[in-house]
Amino acid sequence: MAMTTDARGSPAERSRQRRERILDAAAHVFSRAGYRDAAVDDIAREAATSKGGVYFHFPTKESIFRELIRSTAERLVAKVEREVARETDPVLQADAAIWTVLRTFAGHRSMARLLLVDALGAGRPFRAELLRLHERFAELIAGYLDRAVAEGVIAPLDANVAGSAWFGAIHEVVLRWLVADRPPPLERAYPTLRLLLLRSVGVPEERLAELPNR
Amino acid sequence: MAMTTDARGSPAERSRQRRERILDAAAHVFSRAGYRDAAVDDIAREAATSKGGVYFHFPTKESIFRELIRSTAERLVAKVEREVARETDPVLQADAAIWTVLRTFAGHRSMARLLLVDALGAGRPFRAELLRLHERFAELIAGYLDRAVAEGVIAPLDANVAGSAWFGAIHEVVLRWLVADRPPPLERAYPTLRLLLLRSVGVPEERLAELPNR
DNA sequence: GTGTACCGACCGACCGGTCGGTCGGTATCG
DNA sequence: CGATACCGACCGACCGGTCGGTCGGTACAC
Numbered sequence: 001m002a003m004t005t006d007a008r009g010s011p012a013e014r015s016r017q018r019r020e021r022i023l024d025a026a027a028h029v030f031s032r033a034g035y036r037d038a039a040v041d042d043i044a045r046e047a048a049t050s051k052g053g054v055y056f057h058f059p060t061k062e063s064i065f066r067e068l069i070r071s072t073a074e075r076l077v078a079k080v081e082r083e084v085a086r087e088t089d090p091v092l093q094a095d096a097a098i099w100t101v102l103r104t105f106a107g108h109r110s111m112a113r114l115l116l117v118d119a120l121g122a123g124r125p126f127r128a129e130l131l132r133l134h135e136r137f138a139e140l141i142a143g144y145l146d147r148a149v150a151e152g153v154i155a156p157l158d159a160n161v162a163g164s165a166w167f168g169a170i171h172e173v174v175l176r177w178l179v180a181d182r183p184p185p186l187e188r189a190y191p192t193l194r195l196l197l198l199r200s201v202g203v204p205e206e207r208l209a210e211l212p213n214r
Numbered sequence: 215m216a217m218t219t220d221a222r223g224s225p226a227e228r229s230r231q232r233r234e235r236i237l238d239a240a241a242h243v244f245s246r247a248g249y250r251d252a253a254v255d256d257i258a259r260e261a262a263t264s265k266g267g268v269y270f271h272f273p274t275k276e277s278i279f280r281e282l283i284r285s286t287a288e289r290l291v292a293k294v295e296r297e298v299a300r301e302t303d304p305v306l307q308a309d310a311a312i313w314t315v316l317r318t319f320a321g322h323r324s325m326a327r328l329l330l331v332d333a334l335g336a337g338r339p340f341r342a343e344l345l346r347l348h349e350r351f352a353e354l355i356a357g358y359l360d361r362a363v364a365e366g367v368i369a370p371l372d373a374n375v376a377g378s379a380w381f382g383a384i385h386e387v388v389l390r391w392l393v394a395d396r397p398p399p400l401e402r403a404y405p406t407l408r409l410l411l412l413r414s415v416g417v418p419e420e421r422l423a424e425l426p427n428r
Numbered sequence: 429g430t431g432t433a434c435c436g437a438c439c440g441a442c443c444g445g446t447c448g449g450t451c452g453g454t455a456t457c458g
Numbered sequence: 459c460g461a462t463a464c465c466g467a468c469c470g471a472c473c474g475g476t477c478g479g480t481c482g483g484t485a486c487a488c
Contacts (some may be wrong), residue, residue: 168386
């Protein structure tokens with residue numbers, strides 16, 4: 001009845017799956033131990049393969065981590081942009097972005113750990129990459145704010161600083177949730193955070209009153 | 215005329231100076247290479263002493279770093295509290311805190327690097343310590359906000375979330391300044407940041423108009 | 429004043445462990 | 459019989475920490 005081996009699919013397919021298994025294991029190990037303290041041997045063990053097996057699929061330890069970060073961030077950005085695109089009003093777009101980020105992180109705690117915590121302990125090159133990621137999010141936000149200014153919804157402001165500040169505020173709130181012992185649901189911070197952020201750029205109180213409930 | 219040796223002061227005094235020299239060198243090396251990549255030999259070389267000399271004054275590499283972080287943070291918190299105490303109005307207090315932090319970091323770039331960037335790459339125990347530091351600052355801010363609420367200057371809000379958000383916003387703006395190639399003066403972000411933060415908690419526009427110029 | 433005993437400060441060769449990466453080999457499949 | 463995938467023993471760089479030893483003072487006796 002049950003197959004005696006799990007040798008399903010073509011060789012190419014099996015190889016792809018193995019690669020994926022290694023990536024999954026790596027995500028696990030990295031977010032448990034941090035980049036430096038995660039040994040390739042640990043990843044190999046958790047992926048039920050060997051160090052040689054890992055190095056067959058990836059040239060370096062660093063490349064595993066990079067790929068993990070890149071694809072994770074990619075998915076998040078895409079998700080945010082998709083949700084934002086469903087709205088046309090800049091205020092609602094900003095709100096949707098905040099909500100999507102919080103909700104996604106809330107549902108993927110270890111992914112969040114990887115992206116926000118571990119990547120920092122990984123040495124120079126990663127920090128640079130991570131900071132570019134920060135920048136990317138900050139610019140995403142700055143873009144929405146600029147459009148809000150252009151449409152006259154809010155008064156002009158330095159969108160770069162505001163983008164960084166928004167990103168930093170969200171980042172820190174998520175970080176606190178990540179490192180707390182038994183944290184309340186992340187979503188609970190949403191109403192306060194949304195109010196703070198929207199008010200900070202001068203969205204008028206009337207607009208704030210008519211925001212959707214979540 | 216000039217002394218032929220630089221052997222000034224009592225032995226005890228010389229020892230204290232040496233210790234200080236090592237601490238200075240460590241700050242340098244740590245903020246250049248990050249904790250993990252900073253070898254004790256490097257610190258020794260930069261302090262014009264030897265590894266053994268370093269280990270005479272400090273029990274472990276970790277202890278050097280801890281002392282550096284602790285004393286630096288201590289000084290900053292004390293400075294902020296001193297500046298805040300010169301004001302009585304909660305809004306002006308918050309403004310003074312923001313200004314003090316920005317101005318201090320602006321004047322001590324490598325110190326800021328140490329505190330905000332390197333400490334993160336230093337492994338588990340430091341991250342914990344660093345996060346307690348975040349918490350401390352966030353609570354400092356939350357305290358001011360609570361008082362502002364109590365005095366009826368702003369409407370009630372979740373001061374914990376707001377404290378984290380404020381801290382995160384400031385943190386990120388400073389971080390961006392730290393890692394930029396040739397950044398504009400950090401103080402230039404101050405007007406925007408101050409406006410964002412104070413508005414975010416609902417300080418009325420009239421109050422914002424009467425803030426001091428810097 | 430000077431010999432002597434002592435001590436804190438400092439030196440740097442060395443040890444031991446860790447870990448990323450390599451390489452010669454083997455198994456499995458088409 | 460090749461090629462692809464995989465294995466795991468091994469290498470070597472690196473680095474925190476140790477330890478036996480040196481050296482410049484200082485105190486004190488005489």
